[in-house]
Amino acid sequence: MRERTAVVVGGGLAGLASAVGLARSGWHTRILERRPATGEVGAGLALPRNGVAALNTLGIEEEVVDQAGLRTLATGFVDTLGRRILTLPDTDPRVRRATTIWGFHRQALHALLHRAALREGVELVDGARVTHVSAGRPGGEPAVVRWQRDDGEHETEAGLVVGADGMWSAVRGSLHPGVSPRYSGSTSWRALLPVSALEGTGLDGRLVEYWGPGAEFGVMRVSADQVYWYGYVRQPERTVFDDELATARAYFADWAPEVVALISATTPDQLMRHDVHHLPDGPERYDRGRVVLVGDAAHGALPTMGQGAATAMEDGATLGRLAGPAHEGDLGRALAEFDALRRPRCQAIAKQARSIARVGADLGGGWRQGLRNAAFRLIPASRLVVMARGAVEWTPPEPLAPA
Template sequence: MAERLTAIVVGGGIAGLASATSLAQAGWAVTVLERAPTFGEVGAGLAITHNGMSALEAIGVGEAVGAAGYETVPAGFQDPGGRWLLRIPDTPDVLATTTIWGIHRQRLHSALRQAAEAADGVELVTGAEVTAVRPGLPAGEPAAVTWQTATGRHTSESGLVVAADGVRSTVRQQLFANARPRYSGSTSWRAVIPDTTASGGRLFQVWGPGTEFGAVRISDREIYWYGYFRHPEGASFDDEPAAARDHFSGWSAQVQAIVAATTADQLMRHDVYHLPGGLGGYVHGRIVMVGDAAHAMLPTVGQGASSALKDGVCVGRLIAAPVADGGDLAAALAAFDQARRPRCRQIARLSAITARFGADLGGGLRQSVRNSLLRLTPAGSLAKAATPIVSWTAP
């Protein structure tokens, strides 16, 4: 029997676990190195669009994630006073592309972890801090990863390394030293609160001066909300819930009710960083970059998780499977880069444009002009414009 192909995945988040499962399904033996002492996900909620669900279905996790989340659709955009700027219609052709699944990040991560644990040939290692990588050569020496654990220093060679270690990627820092994450200029409150009648089940988003608010149901019992706003990097508030209530004090009763129902232990806030333009290439030697390590983007079109999931599927479908069938690794890596980089760049550009038009837009006349233009926009055509992004099919 031929020796099993091996891969090391650096990072046990959404992109890393999706990649590990996809690699194992292609017949590879996979080691996942997670820096944290336990596998888990820090965060509140997110919305998975059709393309992300297609990726989950490709690795056999779609049903579990669907059951753990809440299927709904976007309602549209409001101004801070609660007046509709654009309402998304409920016509079948629009619903076909706008359906989303709201889910708690921890539940999504748990479903992915269970899939990786159930896959043949996946080893999950926690408390493993990667300190060095050797990229190797596709037609020559193997890649190598060095990591530190409580038991000491470890080094292992591998046929492939998947760098899925996030926006502050250690692997990217070593291989692409000039590609550094940049502060977006905005920070974001996020929270999951008990069920409330304040927002129903549909995702609704509100655009105000330098701020975007959104809320969506993620289960029959919970609503996830976020408040993304312009703020100095690293600045803190003495009382986060009070600061959030104050920030949204002039907004609609619906928004104020959601924020007021949030306690200090439910509320978190993180500065938002991105990688403008992404990497110039997602491949270096035998190392492939995925998720935020490759293309951390602004959250303004909600494609971060779905893009990471698609990366993971493509690692297995475009790299692992062809090589397992006797194909050339260099060609497979190039195929991955050609498939994923242009698409991720397109989404990142759209995220930046949406931020300028939406959350980052200042006050005064700019708000009135933007709101008037949005009211004149045919809602159906705007929803259909998202089709090229959400209509992805796994290779």
């Protein structure tokens, strides 16, 4: 077993970011991906400024990010009829910096990272289902990953294992069997449409989010020719609808005309839905032995902060910086520092996401809506900058000095 061999479990956004970061720091890196071929499902996502800063740290220039995604702005929140609740002014440079986002088709961001991984010499193994991980010990025995493929069972030793296998992580299950996702109480429809669907709606493609009783609807452009919408609603877990599109149309039938128009322009093959889970009680540490957890496997949060992809990019960039060549034989210190940096930040973001959900998509109807809307209309732009800065103003850590 070579000391500088890393196995990344999971080939999604978090796994690719971690693999790129480690490969750039001199690790011989292999990704084990459960799906038959590395790829990414999903519709759109908004990547805040901190996510782009992390991509830059991984060697992906901002100009390249602009080519793959679409730089735009978050405009704030409105009610079900499109009336202002909280407006993010684009004339204030401080607010504009905090509300600048990049819209992505999720597959486009995945492809960007996939190309970067190949450039760095990362080995990609698809169809590999991990069944168990032994943590090993820095300075001692290696970590061991057991996995299955069509050609049989395999066992791999590694100097470092990265659990990047999502909310239902097999790596986390091996090391933290008591930690499991919890249903948020909401499910989410999503769709990608041609940008022509915006015509006549009064929407310009910037992100706008509608809040209503137990529901949220959002829309934004994710490329020059695509627009993304989501409908996030309270619903019992594993609910089955005979007709997904008809149900979505009926649910939002009394909302603003532009919301109704976008759902009406959607065809059944463009629509998807998933129940939303999160990790309100994550692992007590992100590192154990020679294993470290990243992305949703470590800190799966509610989507209400829009930070899921961004924090995954940060994880990969941070891991590459801390586990660099200076730490031959000092992996335990590097991983402990990763935990010390990442866990408090990600826990704070997850807590804020839960708070936003309580006053946003999860808020009940009646007087609660009016009270919330009136209160939010009084929030000044300066307060918004303070609230957003902690999340979006991220810089990568300096490499640790040799001990």
